[in-house]
Amino acid sequence: MDKIYVNQxxxxxxxxxxxxxxxxxxxxxxxxxxxxxxxxxxQSDDMTKxxxxxxxxxxxxxxxxGKAFRLVESVAEKISDELFREFERLEGCLxxxxxxxxxxxxxxxxxxxxxxxxxxx
Numbered sequence: 269m270d271k272i273y274v275n276q277x278x279x280x281x282x283x284x285x286x287x288x289x290x291x292x293x294x295x296x297x298x299x300x301x302x303x304x305x306x307x308x309x310x311q312s313d314d315m316t317k318x319x320x321x322x323x324x325x326x327x328x329x330x331x332x333x334g335k336a337f338r339l340v341e342s343v344a345e346k347i348s349d350e351l352f353r354e355f356e357r358l359e360g361c362l363x364x365x366x367x368x369x370x371x372x373x374x375x376x377x378x379x380x381x382x383x384x385x386x387x388x389x
Contacts, residue, residue: 269359269360272301272321274325277297277298277300277325277328279296279298279328281333281336283342283367284338284367284370294367296343297365298332298365299364300362302319302324302355303360304319306318319358323354340380341383348363348383352385362382
């Protein structure tokens with residue numbers, strides 16, 4: 269399956285279990301790996317046979333910067349759901365959401381979750 273990658277999109281969101289996270293917000297990064305047949309687009313040089321990268325970004329931004337969720341897992345699931353709803357050519361998607369500054373002790377670059385969903389699930 270062909271793939272489109274959109275990596276390290278950065279957003280400000282209010283997701284988390286703690287009231288401070290919901291009030292102050294924090295950075296989130298999102299990586300997407302989208303599966304679809306790109307042959308019709310590549311052979312015709314027609315954007316309508318692919319998925320517009322800007323539209324992908326806007327869908328993701330509206331979710332991450334929109335309604336607050338308690339779990340990053342819920343954010344990823346909502347992104348996946350909306351991508352399938354918006355783009356009928358999409359066959360599968362891997363969504364990875366990074367939370368670089370969670371309020372937990374220790375030294376690390378980030379915490380992240382990753383989900384894979386397909387249209388046939």
